[in-house]
Amino acid sequence: MRNYAPSPSLRGTTMDTVQVGKGLPALAVDVGGTNIKAGFVHENGEIEKVVILPTPPGKNKAPGVIDTIVELSDNLAESGRSARVGSVLIPGVVNDRKGIGVHSENLGWDNVPFADILTERLGYPVSVTHDVRGSGIAEYQLGYAHRFDNVVVLTIGTGIAGAIFINRQLIDGDGFAGEIGHIPVFGSNGPLCVCGQAGCLETVASAAAVAREYQRLSGIKVMGGKEVIDLALSGDTLAARIWDRATLGLAKCISQLCSIIAPEAILFAGGFSGAGDTLLNPVSEKLDSILTFQRRPEIGCSKLGAKAGLVGAALQTRTLAERLGL
Amino acid sequence: MRNYAPSPSLRGTTMDTVQVGKGLPALAVDVGGTNIKAGFVHENGEIEKVVILPTPPGKNKAPGVIDTIVELSDNLAESGRSARVGSVLIPGVVNDRKGIGVHSENLGWDNVPFADILTERLGYPVSVTHDVRGSGIAEYQLGYAHRFDNVVVLTIGTGIAGAIFINRQLIDGDGFAGEIGHIPVFGSNGPLCVCGQAGCLETVASAAAVAREYQRLSGIKVMGGKEVIDLALSGDTLAARIWDRATLGLAKCISQLCSIIAPEAILFAGGFSGAGDTLLNPVSEKLDSILTFQRRPEIGCSKLGAKAGLVGAALQTRTLAERLGL
Numbered sequence: 001m002r003n004y005a006p007s008p009s010l011r012g013t014t015m016d017t018v019q020v021g022k023g024l025p026a027l028a029v030d031v032g033g034t035n036i037k038a039g040f041v042h043e044n045g046e047i048e049k050v051v052i053l054p055t056p057p058g059k060n061k062a063p064g065v066i067d068t069i070v071e072l073s074d075n076l077a078e079s080g081r082s083a084r085v086g087s088v089l090i091p092g093v094v095n096d097r098k099g100i101g102v103h104s105e106n107l108g109w110d111n112v113p114f115a116d117i118l119t120e121r122l123g124y125p126v127s128v129t130h131d132v133r134g135s136g137i138a139e140y141q142l143g144y145a146h147r148f149d150n151v152v153v154l155t156i157g158t159g160i161a162g163a164i165f166i167n168r169q170l171i172d173g174d175g176f177a178g179e180i181g182h183i184p185v186f187g188s189n190g191p192l193c194v195c196g197q198a199g200c201l202e203t204v205a206s207a208a209a210v211a212r213e214y215q216r217l218s219g220i221k222v223m224g225g226k227e228v229i230d231l232a233l234s235g236d237t238l239a240a241r242i243w244d245r246a247t248l249g250l251a252k253c254i255s256q257l258c259s260i261i262a263p264e265a266i267l268f269a270g271g272f273s274g275a276g277d278t279l280l281n282p283v284s285e286k287l288d289s290i291l292t293f294q295r296r297p298e299i300g301c302s303k304l305g306a307k308a309g310l311v312g313a314a315l316q317t318r319t320l321a322e323r324l325g326l
Numbered sequence: 327m328r329n330y331a332p333s334p335s336l337r338g339t340t341m342d343t344v345q346v347g348k349g350l351p352a353l354a355v356d357v358g359g360t361n362i363k364a365g366f367v368h369e370n371g372e373i374e375k376v377v378i379l380p381t382p383p384g385k386n387k388a389p390g391v392i393d394t395i396v397e398l399s400d401n402l403a404e405s406g407r408s409a410r411v412g413s414v415l416i417p418g419v420v421n422d423r424k425g426i427g428v429h430s431e432n433l434g435w436d437n438v439p440f441a442d443i444l445t446e447r448l449g450y451p452v453s454v455t456h457d458v459r460g461s462g463i464a465e466y467q468l469g470y471a472h473r474f475d476n477v478v479v480l481t482i483g484t485g486i487a488g489a490i491f492i493n494r495q496l497i498d499g500d501g502f503a504g505e506i507g508h509i510p511v512f513g514s515n516g517p518l519c520v521c522g523q524a525g526c527l528e529t530v531a532s533a534a535a536v537a538r539e540y541q542r543l544s545g546i547k548v549m550g551g552k553e554v555i556d557l558a559l560s561g562d563t564l565a566a567r568i569w570d571r572a573t574l575g576l577a578k579c580i581s582q583l584c585s586i587i588a589p590e591a592i593l594f595a596g597g598f599s600g601a602g603d604t605l606l607n608p609v610s611e612k613l614d615s616i617l618t619f620q621r622r623p624e625i626g627c628s629k630l631g632a633k634a635g636l637v638g639a640a641l642q643t644r645t646l647a648e649r650l651g652l
Contacts, residue, residue, distance in 0.1 A: 103619050105619070162586075164586070164587070169493065171476075171493065173476060173588025173589070173621065174588065174621070176620060177586065179585040179586070179619075179620065180586060182585045182619075183582055183586070184578075184582075187512075187513040196618035196619075252510075256510075256582060256586075257586065259505040259508045260488075260490070260503065260504070260505070260506060260583065261499055261586070261587070262499025262500065290523065292522035292523055293419060293429050293431070293505075293522075294505065294508070295500070295502040
């Protein structure tokens with residue numbers, strides 16, 4: 001059986017500054033379940049991080065998200081930064097081609113034509129892309145993923161999903177592929193998921209789930225999943241147990257990807273990717289104990305880290321402008 | 327949530343006669359865990375089914391398999407049917423490009439260069455391909471699968487594996503992809519699998535597993551999984567319970583494929599595919615009860631049925647001859 005040592009080169013620190021190609025001034029937005037990150041892409045390709053806002057409350061968050069983006073664009077224009085093209089990444093099931101938010105449990109929407117609505121409200125063309133595929137494209141074009149023909153960029157945030165590259169092509173299953181957070185890893189007795197199934201990876205290993213579980217069992221409020229990792233490192237046994245379960249879930253899920261599509265590498269992106277060895281070591285050890293005949297993928301952290309979404313959105317503004325001949 | 331009715335067109339009967347293109351007289355062999363099927367491909371493309379032999383006994387079955395194929399070829403030549411090119415399908419992890427049997431638990435081999443050995447022993451060029459990918463290619467070129475851009479041909483026999491087509495391309499993960507039989511569907515308390523893991527789909531839903539489980543619990547010897555299906559249909563409650571568990575396992579596994587690669591269709595091939603509605607109805611019902619937001623694939627049976635392997639091998643002889651300019 002082959003056994004690859006995790007590549008040290010996939011454990012490097014994240015990039016401080018990232019540039020995309022030259023092009024029109026653009027608005028880049030990454031809508032998450034917890035917050036909305038926005039950046040302004042200058043003509044020279046520099047991405048200026050503008051603001052992080054909390055995702056609006058309410059069951060169906062689509063109207064609030066749209067209003068927030070319109071306000072952001074207006075404020076930027078007032079400060080002399082007028083975008084002429086935009087790209088917004090959103091979570092859930094997304095039809096990238098048509099720019100439709102097909103479904104999001106976490107954000108409570110169904111079949112919202114975001115691209116059309118935003119293009120009209122903002123007065124310039126806007127593309128809408130699945131957040132995780134957008135981040136994955138960034139990692140593939142500017143990060144570590146381009147080294148591999150077959151690689152999964154697995155983003156862990158409020159939810160978990162993956163950008164799957166096979167033979168160097170991103171596969172999207174008409175918007176339905178990559179929902180890796182909804183692989184059941186702890187049988188049907190596991191925690192109930194927002195999707196309606198039980199035991200999904202997302203219920204034990206997302207940043208939100210790790211934080212929620214710690215708060216539920218300890219009664220102590222934490223700021224997010226990263227704080228639980230820090231607690232685990234500092235010797236908190238409850239935090240360590242929750243982190244152990246999260247990394248076991250990730251290893252189980254990766255083993256299934258190995259049996260089905262046999263990627264050469266898995267790169268973690270999103271909030272947890274900054275955890276480095278604290279994430280990679282337990283996942284690698286557990287994966288080694290699960291895999292038998294399967295190909296052992298390299299396991300690493302995304303080069304772009306939590307920035308991947310914004311960089312992906314910035315790249316998408318260049319793609320859109322090119323497609324429209326702007 | 328969308329809900330596609332299973333397409334009646336995917337429930338048709340299997341083909342009686344199948345032809346591949348014109349070409350050299352050829353030997354086509356499909357090596358399974360239970361038996362070896364061999365056919366002679368005439369110059370006009372007609373596939374003449376020659377013989378079905380039991381797979382040789384012994385821990386490492388590679389030498390016996392090779393000797394059997396050589397004997398077959400010699401016997402054919404004596405009867406005036408001299409092959410000038412050959413193709414052999416084998417199970418396990420297979421490097422199709424190099425014709426190497428990388429690993430097979432069921433047949434007990436590791437890193438056997440079958441293509442090189444057989445080319446030398448037979449005196450004509452022989453390609454070696456993963457059995458399930460070979461069957462999948464046949465179904466894609468001559469069966470129902472070609473209607474879909476994204477489809478999985480799931481072959482159930484001694485083991486279970488799939489040929490995964492994404493954007494009309496067969497993906498092989500350097501030989502490691504498609505090992506769908508080793509997705510755990512009943513948690514780690516499930517039956518131990520030959521692969522070393524527990525609870526794999528293959529341990530509850532392969533034709534061999536269904537037969538084995540019935541024999542174990544009833545003490546009654548059955549000829550194979552199909553006999554258990556017939557018993558279930560005739561009112562045998564034990565057989566019905568085992569079949570129920572097998573189809574639940576298949577539905578669970580398909581739901582995971584839906585979350586990861588979101589195929590438009592799943593086509594069953596191999597021995598069980600002749601079961602038609604007895605297979606399709608329970609799998610479809612269970613899948614409907616599991617899926618929530620995922621795209622519901624069409625579920626059908628392969629057009630080529632149990633013949634897919636031999637047809638796939640016959641097609642591969644044409645591909646090999648073309649590649650070599652013969």
